[in-house]
Each structure stands twice: as structure tokens, then as C-alpha cells.
Amino acid sequence: NAGVTQTPKFQVLKTGQSMTLQCAQDMNHEYMSWYRQDPGMGLRLIHYSVGAGITDQGEVPNGYNVSRSTTEDFPLRLLSAAPSQTSVYFCASSSVLYGYTFGSGTRLTVV
Amino acid sequence: GESVGLHLPTLSVQEGDNSIINCAYSNSASDYFIWYKQESGKGPQFIIDIRSNMDKRQGQRVTVLLNKTVKHLSLQIAATQPGDSAVYFCAENMRGGSQGNLIFGKGTKLSVKP
Numbered sequence: 001n002a003g004v005t006q007t008p009k010f011q012v013l014k015t016g017q018s019m020t021l022q023c024a025q026d027m028n029h030e031y032m033s034w035y036r037q038d039p040g041m042g043l044r045l046i047h048y049s050v051g052a053g054i055t056d057q058g059e060v061p062n063g064y065n066v067s068r069s070t071t072e073d074f075p076l077r078l079l080s081a082a083p084s085q086t087s088v089y090f091c092a093s094s095s096v097l098y099g100y101t102f103g104s105g106t107r108l109t110v111v
Numbered sequence: 112g113e114s115v116g117l118h119l120p121t122l123s124v125q126e127g128d129n130s131i132i133n134c135a136y137s138n139s140a141s142d143y144f145i146w147y148k149q150e151s152g153k154g155p156q157f158i159i160d161i162r163s164n165m166d167k168r169q170g171q172r173v174t175v176l177l178n179k180t181v182k183h184l185s186l187q188i189a190a191t192q193p194g195d196s197a198v199y200f201c202a203e204n205m206r207g208g209s210q211g212n213l214i215f216g217k218g219t220k221l222s223v224k225p
Contacts, residue, residue: 042216
């Protein structure tokens with residue numbers, strides 16, 4: 001099925017651990033982005049990429065790294081997890097014709 | 112369960128009634144607006160969009176109205192059904208939707224009573 005695939009769906013980390021949230025799309029979209037969603041709030045942009053090899057920071061980039069080595073993949077790395085990073089993370093891809101498509105999310109808990 | 116609905120404005124309607132969800136956007140330079148529906152445990156799902164050169168756009172059972180003078184956006188859902196129960200977000204974008212970043216509102220929780 002075409003779309004945006006995020007893995008894992010759930011993750012529990014200890015403070016200080018690192019991990020990578022995976023995001024893959026098979027629609028050949030150039031633009032990909034990562035958002036976090038906290039209770040009672042809308043989605044906030046963490047990082048985005050306008051194409052392979054190009055990334056930039058969004059509204060809340062601290063504590064996260066990204067890379068874009070291929071058009072299909074846009075992983076999000078937590079360098080040293082903190083309880084403040086407990087959130088639901090969404091990856092999205094977009095194109096001129098088809099707008100934004102979101103993945104189903106990764107629920108991360110940092111204890 | 113999904114916690115995205117905590118502390119959100121809530122609209123409660125009777126099944127079959129029309130629903131109106133409002134949104135104030137922040138940037139007068141935004142030229143593309145989208146309404147998303149988010150059900151518990153799922154990612155945002157596209158409902159309808161509108162560009163700044165329009166003030167109204169209709170879809171199936173949904174209508175979006177744009178008032179650029181007061182930076183206000185609304186989503187009207189006709190004959191609301193239990194399956195419409197979800198959190199609804201408006202989002203704005205300054206590059207026509209093709210690239211650039213979506214800025215999301217905080218959302219409104221729609222609850223449909225059977």
C-alpha cells in the first residue's frame with residue numbers, strides 16, 4: 001500500500017538512551033518532515049527535508065537529528081532521550097499534486 | 112488511549128445536525144490552508160483544503176470558509192455522523208502547499224451524540 005510507514009509504533013526509553021525513529025514513503029515525494037504532538041496541542045515541526053541530501057530545522061529541533069540519504073527514507077534520531085521528549089511523533093511527506101500524507105505515528109515514552 | 116484530546120476545545124453535536132468548527136490562523140502571508148481529521152491512535156487525515164484566492168470550497172458533506180480579513184477559517188460538516196467524532200485541526204502554509212512547513216492549530220474535539 002502506498003503511503004508513509006513509521007516504525008516502531010510504540011517505544012519506551014530510559015533517560016539518556018538514544019534511538020532512531022524510522023520513516024519511509026513510496027510515493028516519490030521530495031518533501032518530508034517530522035512533527036511531534038503533545039497533549040492538548042497541535043503538531044509542531046521538528047525537522048524537514050526538501051530533497052535527498054537537504055535538511056533543515058523546524059520549530060522544535062533541539063535534541064533531534066535527521067538525515068536524508070535517499071528520497072524514500074527520513075529517519076529521526078534522538079541523541080540522548082529526555083522525559084520532555086515523551087510525545088507522539090508523526091512523519092509526513094508531500095508533493096505539489098497530492099499534498100501532505102502522514103504516517104500513523106510513533107508513541108514514545110521516556111522514563 | 113489517545114491523549115491528543117486532553118484540554119482541547121470540545122464541540123458536542125447531535126447526530127444529523129450540522130457542525131461548525133472554527134480556527135484563527137496566525138500569519139497573514141499564509142496562502143494555503145488545510146483541515147485535518149485525527150481519530151484516536153491515528154495520524155492526521157486530509158479533509159479539505161483551500162487557497163487564499165478563494166473564500167469557499169465544498170467537498171462531500173464538508174465546506175471550508177476562509178475570511179482573510181480577520182484571519183479566520185471554518186469547517187462545516189453537514190449531517191454529522193458518529194464516524195465524524197475526532198479531533199479536527201486547521202493548518203496553514205506559506206508556499207502553496209507543495210513545500211514549506213505546516214503550522215497547526217491546537218485542534219477541536221468533535222463529539223457526536225447518537
